[in-house]
Amino acid sequence: MTVLDPSTSGVPDDAIRRLQELRPGVRGGLFTSDLSVSEFLLVKEAGFHPLGLVLGTSIYHVGLQVGRWSKNQELDTLSQAMYHARELAMSRMEAEADVLGADGIVGVRLEVDFKEWGSNIAEFIAVGTAIKAEPDNPAGTQWRNAKGQPFTSDLSGQDFWTLIRTGYAPLGLVMGTCVYHIAHRSMGNVLGNVGQNVELPQFTQALYDARELAMARMQAEGEQLAAEGIVGVQLHQRNHSWGAHTTEFMAIGTAVRPYRSDHTIPEPRLVLGLDL
Numbered sequence: 001m002t003v004l005d006p007s008t009s010g011v012p013d014d015a016i017r018r019l020q021e022l023r024p025g026v027r028g029g030l031f032t033s034d035l036s037v038s039e040f041l042l043v044k045e046a047g048f049h050p051l052g053l054v055l056g057t058s059i060y061h062v063g064l065q066v067g068r069w070s071k072n073q074e075l076d077t078l079s080q081a082m083y084h085a086r087e088l089a090m091s092r093m094e095a096e097a098d099v100l101g102a103d104g105i106v107g108v109r110l111e112v113d114f115k116e117w118g119s120n121i122a123e124f125i126a127v128g129t130a131i132k133a134e135p136d137n138p139a140g141t142q143w144r145n146a147k148g149q150p151f152t153s154d155l156s157g158q159d160f161w162t163l164i165r166t167g168y169a170p171l172g173l174v175m176g177t178c179v180y181h182i183a184h185r186s187m188g189n190v191l192g193n194v195g196q197n198v199e200l201p202q203f204t205q206a207l208y209d210a211r212e213l214a215m216a217r218m219q220a221e222g223e224q225l226a227a228e229g230i231v232g233v234q235l236h237q238r239n240h241s242w243g244a245h246t247t248e249f250m251a252i253g254t255a256v257r258p259y260r261s262d263h264t265i266p267e268p269r270l271v272l273g274l275d276l
Contacts, residue, residue, distance in 0.1 A: 011095045019052060019099040033129040035107055039157020043106060046164040048131040051100040056092030056126045059115075060085035071183050072206040074213065075246065078179035082248055086110060086175070089126040090152065097150040102130035103143035104151035106160050108173050110252070114241050122240075128152065141259050145171045146226050153254040155232055163231070169259040171225040175252040176217025180210035182245045210249045211235060218251040227255035 032053040033040060043050065062081045089110070097105050108128035115121045130150065133143050145151050153160060153170040163170065183202055214235070222230045233253035240248060 011092055011099070015096060016099060019054075019096055034127065035129050035157050039107065039160075042157045042161035043129075043131060046161045047134050047136075048103070048164075049134065051097075051102050051130040051132055054093050054096035054100070054102075054105060054128060054130045056089040056094070056096065058085050058088035058092070058124045060088070060122055060124055062120045062122060071181070072202065072209065073181050074210070075179045075181055078242070078246075078248075079177055082112075082179060082250075083175075083177050085122070085124040086112075086126070086177075089124040090173070093126040093128060094149055094152065097130040100130050101132065102150045103133050104153065104170065105130050106153050106155065106170075107157065108152050108154045110154075110173075110175075112238075112240070120241070141169070143169060154252065155254050159232065163256065167258050167260045168228075168256045171227050171255040171257055172221075173252065174218050174221035174225065174227075174230060174255045175250060176214040176219070176221065177248060177250045178210045178213040178217070179242075179246065179248045180206060180213075182206040182247065184245060207249075210247075211251070214249040214251040218253060222253075222255040225255045226257065228257045230255050 031050045033050040034053055035043060035050065040050065060081065062078060062085075093105065093108070105128040108126060111125045111127075113123045113125070115123060133141070143151060149172075151170045152173040154173055155163065155170065160170070183206065218230065218233070230253040233251060236248075236250045236252070238248050238250075239246070
C-alpha cells in the first residue's frame, strides 16, 4: 500500500496508514465514529455514511503578554496564539478527512488542554466524524465548501439531519476569539461600593467589548464562506491559566447556506423515537 506524503498537511505517517485502512473496500469497509447510535442512524437517513473518526492536534506554546493594571484592553498576542493553534488542529483534521475522500465532518469538538509541562503549553485538539454523501443524495449537489474543503460542523446528528432535510447545507465551523485583560478596580472604587447595589461600568464595558470582538470575527469567517447565516452559535468564556483578570471569549457556530431553492420546513414526524 502506498503511503501518502503528509508533508503538506501535517498528518503523520501512522495516521495516514490508519485512514487508508478505513477506505471503502479495505477490511470490508470498516468505519469508526464518535456519533451516538441515534446520531449515526440520523446521519444515514440524511443520505450520508460515516467514513472514519478524524482528528487534528497541535501542541502550542502560548506567548506572554501583560496588560496594563488599570486598563481594559485586548491582548493581541494571546488572541492570535489561541486562534492560530485551533486553526492548525482544524486544518489537520480536515486533511485527514481529505485522505478519506470525505464531503464533510460532523460532530466536531474543539478542546484545549493546558499541560503540566509548563503553564503556557497547551494541546489543541479537533475531533469529528468524516462523512460522505450517498451517490443519489441529492443528485448534483456540491457538499464541499467554496474553498474546496470538506465542510465542518459542530451540530449534533439530530440537528444535522434537520438541517439537511430542510434544504440547508453546512459550510464550515466558524469562530472568533478574543483574549482580553479586564482592568483592576482602584482601592477607592472598591471601598466606595461597599454595601451598595451598583453596576460596575468598567467591568460591564470590558466584557461587552470582548464578546463583540469575538462575535464580529466569527461573522467575518461566515462571510468568507458566502454563508446565508450561522446556526448553533455558542459563546464561551475561559480564564485558562492567565488569572482572574485575563480571559478568553470565543464565539463558535456552523455557517450554512441553502442547497436547493424550495427549502421549506416539512411537517414534524417521529424518527427513531425522537419528536422532530
